[in-house]
Amino acid sequence: MESIGVLMMCPMNSYLENELEKRFNLLRFWTSPEKSVLLETHRNSIRAVVGNAFVGADAQLINDLPKLEIVSSFSVGLDKIDLGVCKDKGIHVTNTPDVLTEDVADLAIGLILALLRRLCECDRYVRSGKWKQGDFKLTTKFSGKSVGIIGLGRIGTAIAKRAEAFSCPINYYSRTVKPDVAYKYYPTVVDLAKNSDILVVACPLSDETRHIVNRQVMDALGPKGVLINIGRGPHVDEQELVKALTEGRLGGAALDVFEKEPHVPEELFGLENVVLLPHVGSGTVETRNAMADLVVGNLEAHFSGKSLLTPVV
Amino acid sequence: MTTSYITQVLPRVLIVKRPAAMRVLGDSFVASTKFEIVKAFESPLPLPEFLADQSHPVSAIIAPVHVPVTADLIRLLPNLRLVVTTSTGVDHVDLVECRRRDISVANAGSSYSEDVADTAVGLLIDVFRRISAANRFVKQRLWPLKGDYPLGSKLGRKRIGIVGLGSIGSMVATRLEAFGCQISYSSRNRKPSVPYHYYTDVQEMAANSDALIICCELTDKTLHLINRDVFAALGKQGVIVNVARGAIVDEDELVRCLREGEIGGAGLDVFEDEPNVPKELFELDNVVLSPHCAYTSLEGLEQLGNVFGLEY
Numbered sequence: 001m002e003s004i005g006v007l008m009m010c011p012m013n014s015y016l017e018n019e020l021e022k023r024f025n026l027l028r029f030w031t032s033p034e035k036s037v038l039l040e041t042h043r044n045s046i047r048a049v050v051g052n053a054f055v056g057a058d059a060q061l062i063n064d065l066p067k068l069e070i071v072s073s074f075s076v077g078l079d080k081i082d083l084g085v086c087k088d089k090g091i092h093v094t095n096t097p098d099v100l101t102e103d104v105a106d107l108a109i110g111l112i113l114a115l116l117r118r119l120c121e122c123d124r125y126v127r128s129g130k131w132k133q134g135d136f137k138l139t140t141k142f143s144g145k146s147v148g149i150i151g152l153g154r155i156g157t158a159i160a161k162r163a164e165a166f167s168c169p170i171n172y173y174s175r176t177v178k179p180d181v182a183y184k185y186y187p188t189v190v191d192l193a194k195n196s197d198i199l200v201v202a203c204p205l206s207d208e209t210r211h212i213v214n215r216q217v218m219d220a221l222g223p224k225g226v227l228i229n230i231g232r233g234p235h236v237d238e239q240e241l242v243k244a245l246t247e248g249r250l251g252g253a254a255l256d257v258f259e260k261e262p263h264v265p266e267e268l269f270g271l272e273n274v275v276l277l278p279h280v281g282s283g284t285v286e287t288r289n290a291m292a293d294l295v296v297g298n299l300e301a302h303f304s305g306k307s308l309l310t311p312v313v
Numbered sequence: 314m315t316t317s318y319i320t321q322v323l324p325r326v327l328i329v330k331r332p333a334a335m336r337v338l339g340d341s342f343v344a345s346t347k348f349e350i351v352k353a354f355e356s357p358l359p360l361p362e363f364l365a366d367q368s369h370p371v372s373a374i375i376a377p378v379h380v381p382v383t384a385d386l387i388r389l390l391p392n393l394r395l396v397v398t399t400s401t402g403v404d405h406v407d408l409v410e411c412r413r414r415d416i417s418v419a420n421a422g423s424s425y426s427e428d429v430a431d432t433a434v435g436l437l438i439d440v441f442r443r444i445s446a447a448n449r450f451v452k453q454r455l456w457p458l459k460g461d462y463p464l465g466s467k468l469g470r471k472r473i474g475i476v477g478l479g480s481i482g483s484m485v486a487t488r489l490e491a492f493g494c495q496i497s498y499s500s501r502n503r504k505p506s507v508p509y510h511y512y513t514d515v516q517e518m519a520a521n522s523d524a525l526i527i528c529c530e531l532t533d534k535t536l537h538l539i540n541r542d543v544f545a546a547l548g549k550q551g552v553i554v555n556v557a558r559g560a561i562v563d564e565d566e567l568v569r570c571l572r573e574g575e576i577g578g579a580g581l582d583v584f585e586d587e588p589n590v591p592k593e594l595f596e597l598d599n600v601v602l603s604p605h606c607a608y609t610s611l612e613g614l615e616q617l618g619n620v621f622g623l624e625y
Contacts, residue, residue, distance in 0.1 A: 011460075011461075102467070102468075102469040102492070102493060103467055103468075103469070106438060106442065106467075106468045106469065106492055107438075107442055107444075109434075109438065109492075110435065110438035110439060110442055110444050111444070113431060113432070113434065113435030113438065113439075114435060114439060114444050114445070114448070117428075117431065117432055117435055119432075119435050119436065119439055119444070119445060119601065119603065120444065120445045120448045120449075122602070122603040122604055122606060123445045123601050123602050123603065124449075125604055126590055126602040126603065126604050127595045127602065131587075131588040131590070131604040132588050132589070135333055135604060135605075135606065136604045136606045138337055139606065141427070141428055141431070142431045142435075143427040143428070143430075143431055144427070161491055162488075162491045162492060164491065165487055165488045165490065165491035166427075166431065166488060167427075261456075262456040262457045262460070263457060264451060264456065269451075269452045269454070275444070275448050276448055276451040276452060277444065277447045277448060277451065277462075278447055278450060278451050278456045278461070278462045280442070280443075280447055280462055280464075280465065283442075283462065283464050283465055284441075284442070284464055284465050284466055284467040285464045285465075285466060285467075286466070286467040287467055288464060
């Protein structure tokens with residue numbers, strides 16, 4: 001298999017790189033100063049692309065690689081892959097579901113606690129020596145607060161299960177009602193926001209869900225409500241979010257994702273009711289290794305004519 | 314027509330220093346038709362003179378943690394029948410003297426338990442997933458410069474040892490079960506009705522745990538319970554979360570272990586000499602610090618005010 005060209009789109013994990021290098025001819029897209037030259041030179045040997053949440057395989061790239069057979073994403077999200085073009089050309093697509101569900105759900109709850117109980121600000125308070133001058137102010141309780149989840153898939157369900165352990169009533173919005181679920185369904189995101197203290201974005205990014213959290217939703221959530229985004233940056237109208245926070249119309253936000261990572265709106269840096277993370281939802285050693293094994297496993301299965309482990313297309 | 318009034322003398326409740334809850338919620342925090350509050354902190358007189366000046370003796374005292382109820386203080390209050398603390402801990406009350414004088418002691422009960430349990434879980438996730446450190450990284454504008462943040466550690470399937478399975482410890486356990494953690498505990502007595510593995514020895518529990526969460530009372534038996542041997546047993550990847558009392562942990566030893574990489578990280582809401590925190594901890598990214606506010610949410614304090622009304 002050493003002659004099979006696998007194009008990796010950006011640095012994502014050194015364990016993954018090593019494992020791919022052992023089995024294939026690994027080409028690192030980011031190390032080439034002239035990317036068009038790289039594609040031209042290897043266009044007949046590249047049979048696989050490995051992308052992630054930041055860089056995937058758009059229509060242009062797919063069209064530049066006539067021998068492309070499979071796109072294996074080091075992520076569960078597929079918004080950076082042109083699925084339509086892949087389907088048309090019979091190119092397989094795989095992702096990394098399930099192995100990262102728990103980590104992302106854990107982080108969502110960690111963000112809620114960090115935001116409501118001001119854990120990051122408390123830490124800052126102690127490190128700055130301010131505790132010697134007086135106690136930190138009161139914060140907001142998490143247990144018992146209502147949690148509204150946008151998207152009740154694997155990750156949304158895992159978040160709900162954790163929040164239930166804090167006695168939180170769970171509400172959700174989904175394209176359709178889930179029949180065997182004991183949580184309260186709201187037919188619109190605005191209704192969900194109106195009836196929840198904490199709104200969590202946990203759905204896939206698509207044309208329908210872009211800016212699903214817009215000004216109307218933020219106003220419905222209100223000055224006592226908080227937004228948690230562990231989905232994709234474009235789920236939230238970021239400009240409106242900045243305005244809502246700086247104008248005090250929204251109580252707070254904890255964000256792991258942004259519209260133009262790694263860039264984060266400047267205005268958010270000084271706000272104590274905002275927690276910002278550099279897209280670390282699945283960022284644990286254990287999970288990234290499991291994700292890497294899935295990517296490698298899918299590629300090996302494909303090139304040995306076996307069934308794909310986690311196919312999407 | 315004259316009307317005669319029967320004036321009832323309400324029991325007097327002494328508050329020496331204003332508790333945090335009162336600063337926030339005002340007098341309504343302990344307003345009651347059943348007793349009258351006597352605020353020593355509003356008087357310029359030293360306490361003995363202030364008390365001598367009172368028309369009626371004090372029969373109860375509300376004692377926040379920063380006003381130790383010592384034998385000396387109790388001696389100033391010959392009519393004292395009840396001490397009510399604003400904390401769950403009663404380690405700042407001379408229980409021996411109270412018993413001798415037949416004075417009842419009541420604490421805040423489980424008013425705070427949920428908030429403390431929530432904070433314990435929040436600190437644990439923060440340490441494993443580096444939330445505060447990564448938030449600093451982003452807010453310092455380092456993400457575009459330095460690229461990806463170092464990976465954290467998965468919480469799922471981690472073995473968590475809870476030291477003290479009272480109201481707070483139990484709530485920590487039920488929360489962490491939902492994250493797929495394996496719970497064990499150490500306590501004065503085994504609790505037959507709980508499904509978790511019981512250890513009589515904290516050191517043995519540490520040897521079989523990825524993290525320890527301290528939720529027990531401070532007593533002479535638990536002073537420096539978490540010591541060098543426990544840290545060694547917990548190991549280089551191990552994490553400590555303390556939401557109980559600073560003195561349960563040998564703080565000097567903890568600082569040394571953290572600086573030398575002998576344990577993996579710590580989430581600390583309490584310290585041996587509050588508000589002083591060892592400066593060496595400020596250099597560490599695997600430590601999350603909190604100024605003893607695990608219990609202070611607005612909702613928790615309102616609940617406490619209700620408890621006071623009931624206790625009297």
